[in-house]
Amino acid sequence: MKSLINTEVLPFNATAFHDGKFIPVSDASLKGKWSVVFFYPADFTFVCPTELGDLADNYAEFKKMGVEIYSVSTDTHFTHKAWHDSSDTIRKIQYPMIGDPTGTLSRNFGVMIEEAGLAERGTFVIDPQGRIQIIEVNAGGIGRDASELLRKVKAAQYVATHPGEVCPAKWHEGDATLTPSLDLVGKI
Numbered sequence: 001m002k003s004l005i006n007t008e009v010l011p012f013n014a015t016a017f018h019d020g021k022f023i024p025v026s027d028a029s030l031k032g033k034w035s036v037v038f039f040y041p042a043d044f045t046f047v048c049p050t051e052l053g054d055l056a057d058n059y060a061e062f063k064k065m066g067v068e069i070y071s072v073s074t075d076t077h078f079t080h081k082a083w084h085d086s087s088d089t090i091r092k093i094q095y096p097m098i099g100d101p102t103g104t105l106s107r108n109f110g111v112m113i114e115e116a117g118l119a120e121r122g123t124f125v126i127d128p129q130g131r132i133q134i135i136e137v138n139a140g141g142i143g144r145d146a147s148e149l150l151r152k153v154k155a156a157q158y159v160a161t162h163p164g165e166v167c168p169a170k171w172h173e174g175d176a177t178l179t180p181s182l183d184l185v186g187k188i
Contacts (some may be wrong), residue, residue: 004124007169010108016096017080023035025070025098031130034067034157036149039111043075043083047143049090051121056092058059058146063134069095074118076079076101082132086178092098 009027016025022125030037040048055062055069062069073080077099084090086098098105100119107111111122123144125134133156138144155167158177165177168188178184 002136004110006068006131006133008130009132010125012105012108014072014098014100014105015077015085016084016098017077018092020097021073022077023096025096026052027130030068030070030126032128034065034152034153035126036062036067036069037105037109037122037126038069038144039069039106039109039119039123039124039180040071040073040120041113041116041121041140043079047121048073048088049139050148051143052093053089054144055147056089056094058150059094060140061150065150065153065157070098071095072098072100072105074100074103074106074112115185123149125149127156133160147158 009030012029013024013026015022018094042048042071053056059069077097080097080099084093085143100106103112103117107121109122109124111120113120121138121140121142121144123134123136124132129131135145136154151172153169154173159165159178165179167177171177
């Protein structure tokens with residue numbers, strides 16, 4: 001399987017539930033800003049609301065960084081509205097919840113579980129040019145952590161604005177970075 005890192009998001013058109021309305025979302029919506037496309041298996045389940053609630057609790061921090069979050073499942077936008085209306089955890093969500101009932105987005109991003117008609121737990125960080133910079137896919141029973149995602153997005157943004165520098169393991173904003181060179185080979 002070919003890696004999607006540094007590839008442009010494939011064209012798509014979808015409908016999301018956002019701010020009490022149904023809105024169109026497309027690949028063009030992801031351009032011009034940093035985006036996180038956050039796939040999860042299904043509404044009205046178990047691990048999924050814990051992840052989406054965690055993102056909701058950290059959404060203001062993502063927005064301060066100029067990042068939009070898009071959650072995606074193979075449910076419809078109507079189902080997203082019903083879940084939003086019936087769950088205290090999901091009611092906190094202020095980011096767009098994209099419906100992918102045809103599986104187009106899930107297939108475009110390589111996270112479709114064909115035999116189940118559901119998406120894997122896939123996280124994709126997309127730069128303002130519409131190119132995928134970070135990919136993480138977890139098994140169904142393993143929830144993700146929004147604070148770790150924030151750290152990774154900050155690192156991606158730093159590297160994008162500081163050519164020639166890289167962020168080492170466990171890097172946090174304000175920590176030292178590295179400038180790859182022959183002098184560093186074998187010394188780290």
